[in-house]
Amino acid sequence: MAHTLGDILASLRVVSIPTRTRFRGITTREAALFEGPEGWTEFSPFLEYDDIEAASWLAAALDFGWRPTPPLIRDRVLVNATVPAVGAEQVAEILSRFDGCTTAKIKVAERGQTLDDDVARVAEVRRIMGQGANIRIDANGAWSVAEALTAIRALEGLNLEYVEQPCATVSELEQLRALVLADGLTVRIAADESVRKASDPIEVARRGAADVVVIKAQPLGGIHTAMAVAAEAGLPTVVSSALDTSVGISMGLHLAAALPEQPFAAGLATAALLAGDVTDDSLLPSDGALRVRRVAPSDTLLASYAASTERAGWWASRIRRTYELLEQ
Numbered sequence: 413m414a415h416t417l418g419d420i421l422a423s424l425r426v427v428s429i430p431t432r433t434r435f436r437g438i439t440t441r442e443a444a445l446f447e448g449p450e451g452w453t454e455f456s457p458f459l460e461y462d463d464i465e466a467a468s469w470l471a472a473a474l475d476f477g478w479r480p481t482p483p484l485i486r487d488r489v490l491v492n493a494t495v496p497a498v499g500a501e502q503v504a505e506i507l508s509r510f511d512g513c514t515t516a517k518i519k520v521a522e523r524g525q526t527l528d529d530d531v532a533r534v535a536e537v538r539r540i541m542g543q544g545a546n547i548r549i550d551a552n553g554a555w556s557v558a559e560a561l562t563a564i565r566a567l568e569g570l571n572l573e574y575v576e577q578p579c580a581t582v583s584e585l586e587q588l589r590a591l592v593l594a595d596g597l598t599v600r601i602a603a604d605e606s607v608r609k610a611s612d613p614i615e616v617a618r619r620g621a622a623d624v625v626v627i628k629a630q631p632l633g634g635i636h637t638a639m640a641v642a643a644e645a646g647l648p649t650v651v652s653s654a655l656d657t658s659v660g661i662s663m664g665l666h667l668a669a670a671l672p673e674q675p676f677a678a679g680l681a682t683a684a685l686l687a688g689d690v691t692d693d694s695l696l697p698s699d700g701a702l703r704v705r706r707v708a709p710s711d712t713l714l715a716s717y718a719a720s721t722e723r724a725g726w727w728a729s730r731i732r733r734t735y736e737l738l739e740q
């Protein structure tokens with residue numbers, strides 16, 4: 413069944429949910445939810461994104477609401493704990509929200525912090541989770557090549573699974589990867605922004621600038637296009653969220669359940685970073701995994717987290733504009 417702008421606006425609900433801890437500079441997450449024939453879906457590009465970037469996120473929401481998902485090959489998806497750039501003393505409390513997770517992803521290179529802060533945070537995660545845990549870090553492109561190499565050396569003893577987007581550009585990732593190998597270091601380089609924000613999401617793989625690619629359903633235009641990107645990249649993938657409500661997480665979860673392989677735990681446990689959700693049955697990890705399912709929001713929670721009339725109007729306009737871009 414084809415969608416119309418009217419279908420979207422008829423069921424549209426906009427929520428504003430506080431985060432428990434500041435995450436990528438954000439303390440409130442706004443999301444637009446609406447219902448298609450396949451179920452509820454989410455459109456939640458970050459507020460600063462322009463309409464062209466947001467249009468891929470709308471395509472993803474329409475894909476999940478209106479098009480059946482590809483066949484699922486697993487009903488449980490292993491997930492990682494996500495640790496924001498907090499002080500080491502807060503790490504234990506944050507990890508306690510991720511039941512049974514044996515992989516953690518830690519944010520590093522936050523503005524205003526030092527490498528020592530990062531090392532202390534990663535060391536504390538290693539101390540709590542033990543030697544058997546997989547620990548990865550995410551710099552969101554904040555390091556120069558030299559800074560990344562210094563950080564990787566400083567963290568070497570903590571045995572990282574991979575370093576996600578250490579530098580901003582594909583050329584820098586390429587240089588860094590060569591230096592890491594030349595130095596006899598074994599850590600993998602993962603690309604996130606170089607996939608989800610690039611005009612060509614495959615370039616990083618084609619140029620051999622990463623060992624792993626992070627695949628996100630919303631920025632890549634939906635489950636079906638994200639599957640195609642993963643296949644074309646030909647590298648191991650990590651499915652991740654964009655700090656969505658459980659409705660958006662369920663989109664990523666269906667992507668993770670449909671991919672032929674899941675070599676790494678998925679970054680889909682981020683509902684634990686929000687102070688609320690649109691369902692009482694949040695997609696939170698149990699025994700280190702999420703059970704694959706769709707989520708229908710509860711009316712009560714949609715009402716308690718309802719965004720102001722002004723913000724809801726802003727989202728409706730954003731949807732009108734981006735929908736028009738998709739039609740061209």
Ligand SMILES: O=C(O)CCC(=O)c1ccccc1C(=O)O
Nearest residue numbers: 494517604652653654655679682
């Ligand atoms: O991968 C995870 O563990 C959680 C998802 C995550 O880190 C994230 C969430 C929102 C925006 C950007 C990012 C990111 O990976 O850079």
Ligand SMILES: [Mg+2]
Nearest residue numbers: 550576577604
């Ligand atoms: Mg990332």
